[in-house]
Amino acid sequence: MKDKKEKQAPILVQMAIFAGILFISSIVSGLLPKQLPVPTSVIGMILLYVLLATHVIKLEWVESFSGILISMIGFLFVPSGISLAGNLDIMAQEGVKLILVIFVSTIVMLVVTTYVARAVLAGKKLLTEDGLNKLAKKAENNAYISSRKVTEN
Incomplete structure (x- = not known):
């Protein structure tokens, strides 16, 4: 545990960081050849990991919003389940x-x-x-x- 508490970024700033990473990921995904279909979210996770590992982005800057997203993960999978139910014939x-x-x-x-x-x-x-x-x-x-x-x- 850290002795001093690092100051966290406001939620809107954290959301902006995630939005920026997702935007860059969508650009990178579009630049990849069609034979290599990598989802934007996977590119985003790799990009976020690299930025965190190289300390370009501090963990405290994205930690709160990450926790919010993880707590809603079941809700975020609902669209996948609905589309799966729509393709039951397949x-x-x-x-x-x-x-x-x-x-x-x-x-x-x-x-x-x-x-x-x-x-x-x-x-x-x-x-x-x-x-x-x-x-x-x-x-x-x-x-x-x-x-x-x-x-x-």
């Missing part, structure tokens, strides 16, 4: 294919996540002091063995 025709695609993509996502997590943990372990010492010692041994082979020949 669900009836392609239901088995949809379920198969959802199942396979979930399995692929879980497997990829597992391997990425393992790689990150292995990299983290390697970057600890012990891991770096072992790596340096191994490199030293390899250099010694190579130099012996060169001198023997």
